[in-house]
Structures are given as C-alpha cells and as structure tokens.
Amino acid sequence: MKFGILGCGHIAGKMTCAVKALQEQGYGVEAYAIASRSLEKAQNFAVENGFEKAYGSYEELAQDPDVDLIYIATPHSEHAAHSLLCIEHSKNLLVEKAFTVNADEASHVIARAKEKGTFLCEAMWTRFLPAVQMIREKILQGTIGKVETVEADFSMPLSHRERLRDPKLAGGALLDLGVYSLTFADIFLTDPQIGGKDNRVENTETKSVAFPTGVDATDWINLTYSHGQKAYLKTSMVAPTHNEGTIYGTKGFIHVQNLNDMVEIQIFDHSGTLTESIVPSKIANFYEYEVLACKKAIEEGRKECAEMPWAKTLEIMKVLDSLRNSWYIESVRSTR
Incomplete structure (x- = not known):
C-alpha cells in the first residue's frame, strides 16, 4: 500500500x-509521497524520512495515480476542503481527528465519499x-463487575501553539485533547x-473557561447515560499535564x-489493591494500528473501518458541536 501524507506538520x-x-518490518506499507504547499519543505521532508515522491501542492498528490491511501495531516480547519479535493480524485483517505470543524462539514465529506x-x-x-480489546475482554470476564462510572482527564499546557489559540484554525482544548476524554467514555459505555x-447520553452538564482569543481553554463535561452510568x-x-482514565465497576476498577x-493498563480489585499491570506491545508509536486497519479494509473492498465507522464520526462530531455551541464557540457554524 503506497502511503501519501498531505501536510508536513x-x-x-x-x-x-x-x-x-x-x-521496514514487512507489513506491506510504503512511505511513498509527501505534499506541502512549499515544494522545498516537501522535498526536505521526503529526504529526511525516505519518501519516494515530494509535491509542492496538495492537488499534485491527489492526482498521483499510484497513491493508495492519503493521510490528511493539516489543521482541523482545512480537513474538509483537503478531503474533498482528494475525494474528487477518487483517493482513499485517513483524516486526522478532529475529522472536520463541525458536523455539517463532516456530513458533506462523508456524503461525497459515498457518492x-x-x-x-x-x-x-x-x-x-x-x-x-484487552480492556474490553477484562470487563466482559467480570474482572471489575458491572461498569458504573468512567473518569477521564486529558490536559496539557499547549496554549503556546498558535494553531490552538486561533479560532480561525478551530483551536481550543476540546477538538485536540477533549475528544480523547469523550472517546474513552464512548468506547466502553x-x-x-x-x-x-x-446506551446513549441522556443528559449533559458542562462548563468551559475561555482563552483570551475566544477558544475553549479548560472544559468540564459530565454525562449521564440512558442505563444510569x-x-x-x-x-x-x-x-x-494530566492524561489518564479510570473505568469503575462494582468489583474493582x-x-x-x-x-x-493507552501505554499501561492497571487493574485493581474492590479494595484498591493492584492485581495486574499490562504494558501493551507496539510496532512503532501506536499510530500503526489505524494504518493497518485501513489497509485491511481497503483490501477487503470496504469503504469504512469497523473501528471508526462514519456513523460514529458523525455522532461524536455532533456531540462536539453541541458542547461548543453551549460555550458559544464560533467555529461550530458551517464554513461551507
């Protein structure tokens, strides 16, 4: 699978x-092409990382007949436009999260890919x-009993990054960091x-503190699910920096x-005693698993991955919209 990357950030x-x-390890994936708005930047990236092709425009990458899958690695604000560009050239796509700025854009991109x-x-x-899957199996084995509550916090001092400060680039904590906290709860609950x-969210209580530029700086989100969790x-x-989550059950957590x-999984019994610690193995840095899933899906003729279907992308984007709308974040509005 010849892999292309759109963006050099x-x-x-x-x-x-x-x-x-x-x-290098023989998984049938090739670092083939890189594209930037600057040919020099793309060429430097290609030389440093062993890519065969370097393009000075995104359209050139989209037009390359040999690219099997393009990864969109530009800021959130550009995802929809760059995805649509590649879709018009019938390219398979892996789009960095957050998928788009809002659900309206996401719906449009998905509809066009379907067409x-x-x-x-x-x-x-x-x-x-x-x-x-390891965690899921432990839960289904009854290791911690019935799941009642999930806690998650992904915080990191990143406000020095211009992209995260800028409303025009869909900056803020939620789309970059908070989506992980939401995803952690969603995966299991x-x-x-x-x-x-x-089981779905029935009630949301939320509070956000804004950064001086208007994007969300710190967010609290409390969710109540239809089955009571x-x-x-x-x-x-x-x-x-604080990056961790806990799944609480009736017999432990x-x-x-x-x-x-998810670099380490710790299992505790009802008394708070650590009973098992698991460090998942990896091939590189854990990004590889989404690439392999896409490769498998494409080879099988599927148009979406079971791990992250279009319906789930839209569902989460609507939740993100709802939260930011309640905080009066401007980028919720359609940019199409």
Whole structure:
C-alpha cells in the first residue's frame, strides 16, 4: 500500500514514524509521497524520512495515480476542503481527528465519499489500539463487575501553539485533547455488552473557561447515560499535564495511563489493591494500528473501518458541536 501524507506538520512526523516501521518490518506499507504547499519543505521532508515522491501542492498528490491511501495531516480547519479535493480524485483517505470543524462539514465529506465510492476513515487512533480489546475482554470476564462510572482527564499546557489559540484554525482544548476524554467514555459505555443495548447520553452538564482569543481553554463535561452510568470528563490546554482514565465497576476498577495511546493498563480489585499491570506491545508509536486497519479494509473492498465507522464520526462530531455551541464557540457554524 503506497502511503501519501498531505501536510508536513508535527502530526505528519508521528505518522511517518509508524509508516516507516511498518515498511521496514514487512507489513506491506510504503512511505511513498509527501505534499506541502512549499515544494522545498516537501522535498526536505521526503529526504529526511525516505519518501519516494515530494509535491509542492496538495492537488499534485491527489492526482498521483499510484497513491493508495492519503493521510490528511493539516489543521482541523482545512480537513474538509483537503478531503474533498482528494475525494474528487477518487483517493482513499485517513483524516486526522478532529475529522472536520463541525458536523455539517463532516456530513458533506462523508456524503461525497459515498457518492464517489472512496474509502474514508477518521484517524482516531485510540479506537484501533489492541489495548481497547484487552480492556474490553477484562470487563466482559467480570474482572471489575458491572461498569458504573468512567473518569477521564486529558490536559496539557499547549496554549503556546498558535494553531490552538486561533479560532480561525478551530483551536481550543476540546477538538485536540477533549475528544480523547469523550472517546474513552464512548468506547466502553456505549459498547452494548458493557454499557447495555442502545446506551446513549441522556443528559449533559458542562462548563468551559475561555482563552483570551475566544477558544475553549479548560472544559468540564459530565454525562449521564440512558442505563444510569456516569462519565466525568475534563480537558485543558492550559493546565499541567494530566492524561489518564479510570473505568469503575462494582468489583474493582481499571486505570489507563494515557487516553490517546493507552501505554499501561492497571487493574485493581474492590479494595484498591493492584492485581495486574499490562504494558501493551507496539510496532512503532501506536499510530500503526489505524494504518493497518485501513489497509485491511481497503483490501477487503470496504469503504469504512469497523473501528471508526462514519456513523460514529458523525455522532461524536455532533456531540462536539453541541458542547461548543453551549460555550458559544464560533467555529461550530458551517464554513461551507
């Protein structure tokens, strides 16, 4: 699978690390092409990371007939436009989270991919991790009893990054960090075997403190689900680093270090005694699992990944819209 990356920023470097590891270890993935708005930047990236092709425009990458999958690695505000550009050239896509600025854009991109018959997936890498299945199996085995509550906090002092400060670039804590807290709760509480059939959020209590530029700086989100479970979530781009989640059951709890890549899973009994610690293995940096899932889906002729179907992308985008709308965040409005 010839892999192309649209954009040469920080996240593109992380994905490149995963793709190169897959290539070197014989997983059938090739770091093929990189595109930037600057040819010099793309060429430098290609030389440093071993890409065969370098393009000075995104359209050139989209027009390359040999690219099998393009990863959109530009800011949130550009995801819809860049996705639509690639879809018009019938390219399979893996789009970095947050998928788009709002649900309206997401719906439009998905509809166009459906019309063109192209593969499309949101790169919410957490949902593809082997650790997710490990935790699910522990819960289904009754290790912690019936799940009642989830807590999650992903905070990191990132307000110095211009993109996160800028409303025009869909900045703020929620789309970059808070989506992980929401995803952590969603993965386990909406699982029909864990949370119960058709378990959905029935009530939301939320509070946000704004950054001087108008984006959300720190957010608190409390959710009540239809089967009675609770989720207590927090995110901040100005608070000290705190990245962890806990699933509480009637017989114990599971603590996860790092909501995004789940580098360690700790299981505690009802008395709070640590009974097991699991460090999931990885090929590179955990980004590789979403790439492999996309490769498998494309080879099987599927247009979406079971781990992150279009319906789930839209569902989460609507939740993000609802939250930001309640905080009066401007970027919820359609930019189409």
